[in-house]
Amino acid sequence: MGRERELRLLADALSRPPLVLLVQGEAGVGKTRLLHELTGRPMLVGSCHPMRFPYGPVVEALRDARPLGGLNPITGALRPLLPECAELLPPAPPPPQDAMVERHRLFRAVLSLLGSLGPVTLVVEDVHWVDPGTRELLGFLARCLPDGVSLVVTYRAEDLRHPVTELLAHLPPRIDHAEIELAPLDPEETALLAKQLLPAPADLWPLTGGVPRAVEELARMLAEGQEPGTPAALRDAVLGKLSALPRAARHIVQAASLVEQPVCEETLTGVAGVPPEQGERGLNEAVRCGLLREWTPGRYGLRQPLVRQAVTETISPTATRRLRRRIDGPSEPQGTLSPREDEVARLAAGGLTNREIAESLFLSPRTVEVHIANALRKLGLTSRRQLSIGTT
Secondary structure, eight states: OOOOOHHHHHHHHHTTSEEEEEOOOOTTTTTHHHHHOOOSSOOOEEEETTTOTTTTTHHHHHHOOOOOOOGGGGGGGGGTGGGGGGGGGGOOOOSSSSSHHHHHHHHHHHHHHHHOOOOOEEEEOGGGGHHHHHHHHHHHHHOOOOEEEEEEEEEEGGGGSSSSGGGGGTTTTTEEEEEEOOOOHHHHHHHHHHHHHHHSSSOOHHHHHOOOHHHHHHHHHHHHTTTOOHHHHHHHHHHHHHHHSSSHHHHHHHHHHHHHEEEEEHHHHHTTTTOHHHHHHHHHHHHHHSSSSEEEEEEEEESSHHHHHHHHHHHHHHHHHHHHHHHHOOOOOOSSOHHHHHHHHHHHHOOOOOHHHHHTTTOOOOOOHHHHHHHHHTTTSGGGGHOOOOOO
16 A cells, blocks of 8 residues: 555566665565565565574575575585575585685575576565674675576664665676665555555544554554554564663653654753753664654654653653653753853844854854753753743
């Protein structure tokens, strides 16, 4: 549903092997489903795992391979890794004395086996969890793909540790490359999907943000008569990401779960009670991991509204009351403004932008931003709009 364009791009790209194709999208957006919808093309599929097993996804993809014979003797090096088809492989060559030689022999064996299977696509999913050995193997394969063989990798940018685009570096001219990014469904596409899943119409886009898996899970809950809420799988994924964040970033995400709409960095860090020097880094971490997003320039909120319940459940009642007080209005002042902070705050209260204040006082916009954040914190305010109250 809503993926006709991406399916055409995928089919067109895989029609011209050898090819390296990158498919990117957030969790639940439909990367695996897109590949499954492509029929008539033989695929070998393996997935990376959070535990990062050495060569795990390639072993998974090749374990059901059935080579037809006449194999290069080097493929015998795969016997220990592929017991499922070991009887179809040549005898294992004597083990070399050097580890680098052994690794090169293994890489050549994988390449040779792929080449013997005829037109085929090797799919490695969830490359954001790739182990070091597989990462090097994929780089080797990408530059040496046999004719008729394509390599497809899927990944989530928010969970990426290493740049996947390095696979496209230094490709020889004979090997083509392409990239496909899957975005969430728009409101109309979400409505069509919901119509197929539910007997009665329901607007699921505001809660799901158009992420297909979230739409399907929420529709299932509604069809079973449950109250709409965060599906268990999504909740567990959110809590895992949240617990891995540094403290400042975690507090910023929790603050965002209680704010009804996207807000600026100053407001969000003020509600979270995060010092300005930690706020920018914490906000960047929260965006990088995919829990927050920049909805409009300079305004941030939860990436997917359906995760709000999961995040708010991690906040203690006492902390919730404290955050609510910061959202609702001024609290007790936390300090005295310095002369410069007072000057900047009064100009901001008069309606000047950060850039206008910076030009007026011969400061950098970033310095002005820090002064305003400090003023908000010291005055017990949570937004720039309240400065006209706090500075009178």
